[in-house]
Amino acid sequence: MPMIADPPDVTGYSLSGKTYTISTEENARLCASVGIAPARDGTAHPIYFYVATQVGMSETVAGLCAVCNFDVNDGPLLGGCSVEFDEPLMVDTEYAVTGEILSLTRKASKKLGIMDLLEYRLELSRNGRKVLTATNNWILPRGPAQ
Amino acid sequence: MNPKVGDALEPFRFGPINPQAMVVWSEILKDPNPIHLDVEAVKAMGLGIRRINQGPANLAYLVNGVLQSFPRARIEKIVNRFVGNVLEDDLIVVSGIMTEVEVLADGQRVACDMVLAVEGRGPAVSGTVQVFIPC
Numbered sequence: 130m131p132m133i134a135d136p137p138d139v140t141g142y143s144l145s146g147k148t149y150t151i152s153t154e155e156n157a158r159l160c161a162s163v164g165i166a167p168a169r170d171g172t173a174h175p176i177y178f179y180v181a182t183q184v185g186m187s188e189t190v191a192g193l194c195a196v197c198n199f200d201v202n203d204g205p206l207l208g209g210c211s212v213e214f215d216e217p218l219m220v221d222t223e224y225a226v227t228g229e230i231l232s233l234t235r236k237a238s239k240k241l242g243i244m245d246l247l248e249y250r251l252e253l254s255r256n257g258r259k260v261l262t263a264t265n266n267w268i269l270p271r272g273p274a275q
Numbered sequence: 276m277n278p279k280v281g282d283a284l285e286p287f288r289f290g291p292i293n294p295q296a297m298v299v300w301s302e303i304l305k306d307p308n309p310i311h312l313d314v315e316a317v318k319a320m321g322l323g324i325r326r327i328n329q330g331p332a333n334l335a336y337l338v339n340g341v342l343q344s345f346p347r348a349r350i351e352k353i354v355n356r357f358v359g360n361v362l363e364d365d366l367i368v369v370s371g372i373m374t375e376v377e378v379l380a381d382g383q384r385v386a387c388d389m390v391l392a393v394e395g396r397g398p399a400v401s402g403t404v405q406v407f408i409p410c
Contacts, residue, residue, distance in 0.1 A: 159303055162296035163335040164289045165342070175342075175350045176335040183331075184305055204320075207330045209356040209402075217349055 133271045136233045136245045137198050144193075144249060145227035149185030151177050153220045173218040179210060181218065182251035182263045185226035197233055197247055199269045206268040208246070214261045224253040224260060231264070235271075243271040278345075278385045278408070282373045287340035290366035290394075292328055297363070300329045325362040333361050333400045337391045340369030341404045345385065348406035355402030359393065366394040374403070382409040 151173045160167040160174050167174070183190075191201040199205065218224075228251035235245055247267040253260045297311040309316035310327045317323055334355055342348065361367060368391075375386035384407050391400040 155303060158299055159335070162293075162299045163332060163339060165339050174335060175338050175353075176331055178353075179331045179334065180303055184303075190306065207357055209354075210334070211352070211354040213352050214350055 133243055134198065136235055137196075139196055139230045139233050142196055142230040144186040144188060144229055144251060146187035147185045147226050148223050149181040149226055149253070150223045151181060151218060151220050156220050171219050171221075173220050175214070175218070177218045178212040178214070178253070178261050178263050179265075181224055181253055182226055182228070182261075183265070185224070185253075186228055186251055187226075193247075193249075194269065196230070197245065197269060199245070199271075204270060205247075206270070208266040208268045210263060210265045212261055212263040215258075216260050218253070218260065222255060224255055227252050227254070237274050239274075241268065241270050242273040245269040245271060278373050278376045278383060280373055280376055284340060284344040284369075284371035284373070284387060284389075287336065287343045287369040288366070289336055289339070289369075291364040292361055292367070294326050294363045296332065297326055297328060300332050304329065304331065323362065325364060328361040328363070328365075330357045330400075333357070333367075333391055334402075336367055337369050337389050337400050337402065338404070340371060340389065340391070341387060341406060344371070345406050345408055348385075348408045350404065351384070351407050352405040353402060355389075355400055357400055359397065359399035361391075361393055361399050365396075367399070368392055368394060371404075375405075379407075382407055384408075 156173045157167045194201040231248040250264045371387040371389040377384040386405045
């Protein structure tokens with residue numbers, strides 16, 4: 130059985146750089162897809178905390194996996210996420226996306242075998258003021274236990 | 276609604292999950308993963324015979340369940356885990372229990388333990404959500 134290389138040291142890798150704007154039309158499409166009407170006060174669906182940070186960060190999911198020496202075709206799993214809002218997200222407002230990788234840690238699981246746990250933090254800000262902080266956790270399966 | 280610790284939220288039911296909604300989410304997330312779009316790809320990967328809903332869409336249902344019970348609320352915090360899949364044609368139900376209620380000068384802060392379950396299979400998302408409800 131081939132040895133699985135140690136995970137790379139990616140702590141601190143920057144995910145900053147882009148902006149994201151939630152359009153009124155896109156928010157309406159997303160709300161319709163999950164069975165509710167869009168808010169009438171200009172706030173976006175709260176799930177945009179995930180969409181805006183994930184799409185607006187400097188790497189695609191495939192690119193982020195590549196940074197971790199992981200092929201996106203090997204099936205990364207979104208394990209969980211968290212968010213703290215300082216204020217609601219608004220449509221038609223430009224948000225800056227910043228963030229970094231917090232850790233990439235090797236673990237062994239009976240179910241998934243060897244896996245790396247990737248944790249990264251992303252923030253949205255508007256006019257220099259933080260709007261939210263999100264943390265995502267991904268599972269990168271590396272193969273059966275050795 | 277007068278929130279009290281131990282009270283249950285009104286269940287939020289949704290479905291059957293429409294694969295066209297997965298197309299919308301793939302476009303919005305810029306995520307072309309075929310497990311959300313192509314039944315044949317799902318079969319080829321040994322993941323079953325139905326397209327797999329995007330995890331963030333499942334979390335959106337869970338948020339809807341909170342906002343249904345607290346329509347004027349502002350979401351302050353969410354912590355969640357994805358513990359199972361939601362598939363096309365599934366029926367889901369979001370349920371919750373209030374675990375903390377804090378009375379403030381300008382409103383109430385309420386924390387809830389939440390679960391999104393697939394009818395007939397069990398939990399797919401679990402977590403906690405904290406909201407602020409203004410006076």
